[in-house]
Amino acid sequence: METTKEMRIMELLGMIEQILDEGKPAFLSGNKITVDKEEILDCLHDIQNELPSELKHAIWIVEERNKILAEAQEDAEVIRAEATDTVAEMIDEHTISTQAEHQAQIIIETAQQNARDIHIGAMEHANAKFKDVEQKLKVTLDIIHQEVYEFENYVSDLIHSLQQERMQVKDSINKQQYIDG
Secondary structure (H helix, E strand, O other): OHHHHHHHHHHHHHHHHHHHHHOEEOOOOOOOEEOOHHHHHHHHHHHHHHOOHHHHHHHHHHHHHHHHHHHHHHHHHHHHHHHHHHHHHHHHHHHHHHHHHHHHHHHHHHHHHHHHHHHHHHHHHHHHHHHHHHHHHHHHHHHHHHHHHHHHHHHHHHHHHHHHHHHHHHHHHHHHHHHHO
16 A cells, blocks of 8 residues: 555656646746646645655654754743843842841941940949049048048137136136135
8 A cells, every 4th residue: 555655656746747847938037937836736735645654643743843842942941041030039139148248247346336335435424423423522521621620629729718717717716715715
């Protein structure tokens, strides 16, 4: 059966050759001829119908292979584009992460500096308060010393006055005893 198909194909190819040989030369076109398009298409269609099923299957396989390759190429392009986008996002995320880490470090350093400044400010404030209290205590102590000194002088003068009064009283007693006796 395959032999008859092959013979029919050969016969159809011969018909195409005969149509081409009988074609009329085209006006002012050199090697070109005019042929009946329908006749040639009919022969080609008949050849396609007479092709062995293995050849048709092989053609179908090639066409399917080409479709699969085209789809694979499209898929590869999509995957490549997605990978490029993913890499770009990862780079952006890394950049953002790096910037965030840098910003966090700056915030930490600023907070530490502020804490040091506050601590130093608190120590300076405490020192100023201690100095103020110390000054007030010195003034109070000086006042106390002055008042004690004045009190000692007053008491000393009082004792001295009392001693003089007592001596006068004693002298008066002695004078009275001398006069009386």
